[in-house]
Amino acid sequence: MPDRPLQIVFLDRETIPARTDLRGLSFPHELTLYGRTAKNLVAERIAQADIVITNKAPIDQAALANAPRLKLIAVAATGTDVIDVKACHTRGVVVSNVRGYATRTVPEHVFALIFALRRSISAYRDSVKAGRWHESQQFCYFDYPIRDLAGSTLGIIGDGVLGQAVAGIGRALNMHVIFAGRKGAGKEGALYTPFEKMLGDSDIISLHCPLNAQTRNMIDEAEFAQMERKPLLINTARGGLVNEAALGRALRSGQISGAGFDVTSPEPPDMQHPLMQLLDLPNFILTPHVAWASQEAIQGLANQLMDNIEAFYRGAPNNVV
Known part of the structure; x- marks a missing residue:
């Protein structure tokens, strides 16, 4: 390490709430905080x-070429798609990320969306606000469907820690849980259901896989057409996993019974984005990429972020990508 305070730059401090404690580091350093940083800066x-x-501030090969002293990129998230990791490896720059901090908050958000949609919570709440209960002139009304979760089939795409945690909650609710095999892989065996069969057999589908060249638009027109049981589709992973225009058509045509999304492509969406055009539907919920953002999870992320920097300074980096 150089015989001077290390220069540390946080490019997008506003992606972590101000109330979160970013504890100090044990070694001499100067920390520069930017609320957010546009790509051109x-x-x-x-x-x-x-x-x-x-x-979320992107670091590409051109930016790396302008940073000759750079030795560590500490990503304040799990996903590293905003980093040119290959270029970092070539230049000897270590990339570390934060892992395992969202194993409670994301599954809980998944089931918040599932419960809200399966029981038409938002639709009933909005109709009460609009005066429908008063107009009904009786103790209740049945304008929107309500379905139990017990006995239904939950199809999960992605068997990492988040997918497994969602499966655990599903089993506790007496749901039948299946994990999808790789798209187009055919017969999978006992642990995985073929992707196409999962589409046809599931009452609820939840996405927990990374976004890459193989998974982009993994759910598209053809996949919606195979969803025989008109499932709910839940996406707390990445917006690009689903063709969002096709999702709108599937919702409006009744190919699926509802959708709960916490992600879009890009983020934030403009007002003309396909998912923003669905907000009038009673069976669609869009939240602003906050499934990960319980107070407990954010503090855990911040603690692990600073741990990663300390470990790098000691010469034993953690969570290297």
């Missing part, structure tokens, strides 16, 4: 940095 802001912290 990244290279300038990291030019003299030894360590960069980023959540």
